[in-house]
Amino acid sequence: MTDVRTMGFTDVRTTNLAVVLSHLRTSGPSSRAAIAASTGLNKATVSSLTSDLIDQRLLRETGTSGNRIGRPGTSLALDGSAYAAIGIQVAADSMTALAIDFAGDQIIRWHRALGAHRAGEIITLAQRAATRVRQQGRSVLGLTVAVPGLVDENGVVRISPTLGWSDLDLRTLVAGSLRQPGLVVTVANQATTAALTNKDPNSIYVSGTAGIEAGVIAHGRPLHGARGFTGQIGRFTLGPAGAPTLHDLAGIEPLVRRALTGFDPESLTDLAPAVEQVAVQARAGDAATLAALRDTGRHLGQGLAMLANLTDPSVIVLGDHYASLAGWLIPAVEAELAAQVLAPSGIRVVASDLGLHAAALGGALSHLDRVDNGSLPKAV
């Protein structure tokens, strides 16, 4: 079950480039001497590698560090000026485009309503984001579209109940519309993509939007499975035939229906205002709303206890609309984890601080990560 290959000279250099980039991304600006000391590479190698990376406009010199004089004290930092990466997150009713430069700084974030012509609207947003990035003088390293549902390795959306899609070759549609040879376009599940923003190598991002999905990071990598069709926890069910699913019991839409009296399900074109109204009523102490939140939290806790009993994460991040309601949900979730998980306590449950754009950010980050792992762009 191992996949060991011999490593030639090219791979060693690629690996070393990745070591330098990863070091600077993690530790911030450093001198060549500090990079050598931290990575174990010798100084001549570091000089050669960083020289290449400066030529490629992935690194820049930032002046002298500390009190030292001359080249040895010159700090190097990631250079955000030449490249950017784009993530587009698609929900039932809205989409978010986000771009970051190679240094990781956010340069675009647009939120748009999503209407009836979904694929076309996504393509238009992707084109506009790419155009804006290029107008800023940056080359696009890659673009990821993150969608709810099952996406195969070719970027075909095999089944998305939320979007009403089956077998839609979204990657080819988007890549074809961008007309930039060599631009890497990927399409991926939104919860798995959002989980790329997690810091912990064993962690779960739970996305509560129109459905419930989980992105699992195991041993520092997204859990991919045989076909990439992972994370469909909203379908969890156990009991008699017809027993409710985790989505029925702990989904955002069922919660909204319970908490908002006179709520018209047909009017549900955007969940965000309804979720905000639930929060308003909860803050006002409305008993029915608080009971609905407790019940949702308890069932969500059952679902997360199953994830925890199976995968033993360090951290579970409540994302998307769950994050807006986390103050009410987390106590019930934690009580359920304490009751149901066999392992001694040690799992933190936290609210995402990335609002409704975690998957857009994760999608953009995936392209920086690709470069950091040695897949350098062609020189501009």
Next chain:
Amino acid sequence: MTDVRTMGFTDVRTTNLAVVLSHLRTSGPSSRAAIAASTGLNKATVSSLTSDLIDQRLLRETGTSGNRIGRPGTSLALDGSAYAAIGIQVAADSMTALAIDFAGDQIIRWHRALGAHRAGEIITLAQRAATRVRQQGRSVLGLTVAVPGLVDENGVVRISPTLGWSDLDLRTLVAGSLRQPGLVVTVANQATTAALTNKDPNSIYVSGTAGIEAGVIAHGRPLHGARGFTGQIGRFTLGPAGAPTLHDLAGIEPLVRRALTGFDPESLTDLAPAVEQVAVQARAGDAATLAALRDTGRHLGQGLAMLANLTDPSVIVLGDHYASLAGWLIPAVEAELAAQVLAPSGIRVVASDLGLHAAALGGALSHLDRVDNGSLPKAV
């Protein structure tokens, strides 16, 4: 989230040794020329590596292959004569010791009842197995004890409801009793260890014994999580407070209680005869037994559908007592998977053919795998 390191000369040689051993384990006896052709290593390197491995008694020459004459046609094979590895599998009521030589051939398999002095009996069995292996002229590469429940990275059994243990430092007890410096002793969860016998890189071994546990292989590696406390699927529950767990609904002991009229739970010192009696009644067409099996299969299918929706395996292996009843369980399991899993079909459900010793075999194999990955034993 990447873990990239520079690779020096020693590591390259280690990697190449691993490449040669893995090739021979997968492909069977091969000539040096065939090894070179298949691995991409040059012939001089292959000659040097195989010479070392023959000196270490990990490989042996097996005469000429095909019609060729002389050294280039001499076949090399894994040498089972010098080393062996031991796995011991502990269940509620029994234990199995299994040893394989370095070529993978089974040289010991003992099944024993497990009485009240569990840790002591396990230690005695481990000592006897190690002694027998040494009497055969082989050195013990390593020994793994596989137990139900949660085992930490130091081999301390943190919680085992089945065995009634908490915080028992079983690894130190066993290693101390074997008195062989350098002998690698590990203690691990039994379902995860059994899953090491799976061939597929994305697969699940479901262990049905006194409890239900799952060993998940993801991307070719056991799913370890933050602390190794994975696979506790028997505790899955969803619904009102006090709702039954997956073990209540699909466990072997609850099945036996339903199927065997007049069954005395106090007499349950060994599940195997009771499971065999269930199979006898099912073969005789007993309606109540068949109904109990269908119900167990349906609920087991719900549990496995949750695993499948979360982790997208290619194969699910029904192991231990589930394997004995698989003919009745699998149709209900497959129907439930078809109904509950969002992904298009593509998950095979099969019965393990390893009886009650999959974890013992997996434990022994883990030590061969360690050697195959370049951690060679000290020369004998």
